[in-house]
Amino acid sequence: MLLAVLFSNSEGNILIERFHGVPSEERLHWRSFLVKLGADNLKGAKNEELFVASHKSVYIVYTILGDVCIYVVGKDEYDELALAEAIFAITSAVKDVCSKPPTERIFLDKYGKICLCLDEIVWKGMLENTDKDRVKRLIRLKPPTDV
Structure with missing residues (x-):
């Protein structure tokens, strides 16, 4: 399972966070640790x-x-290689949305997308x-044509 996806700025402020299967009392620990x-x-x-890092039997990329x-x-099945694939998809999507590697301002302007x-x-x-x-087609909020 992918437990968390976090985006932060260079000062350590969280811009976006998504937790899956992580109890709310552990989230603060993960935020500060990451x-x-x-x-x-x-x-x-x-x-x-x-x-790449590991902590408490989980992998971090x-x-x-x-x-x-x-x-x-x-x-579990999301080891370093699977996480590398996930982070590659995420960085590609962010670069596409922002048209370049984002500054914090551009990132926040494109927050919704x-x-x-x-x-x-x-x-x-x-x-x-x-x-x-496929991600690009799906975020247009139209049904995909190839399904």
Whole structure:
């Protein structure tokens, strides 16, 4: 299961978070842990350079895209490779929506469309769509023609 997808700015403020199957009392722990992990490791990182960690029997893959840090947390069948596929789909969708690696302002301007993309990629803790053209069609809020 994909436990969490988080977006934060470089100062550690959460921009978007999606938790699946994580009790509300544990969410604060995960927020602070992920932001600290990014602060320690993402300084000077290149865009879309993937970092991997594990904590409490879960896997974490994270990266930076423009001014936005992206974290994906998974367990069981969602190991490092599956999370890398998920984060690739997410970064591709964000780049498509923002037309380039986003600044925080551009990211927040496109917040609604990014949330739609995220909902199409990850649904109830499962990786749903990784094809960026299909995600693009689905967020237009029209029924897909190839189903």
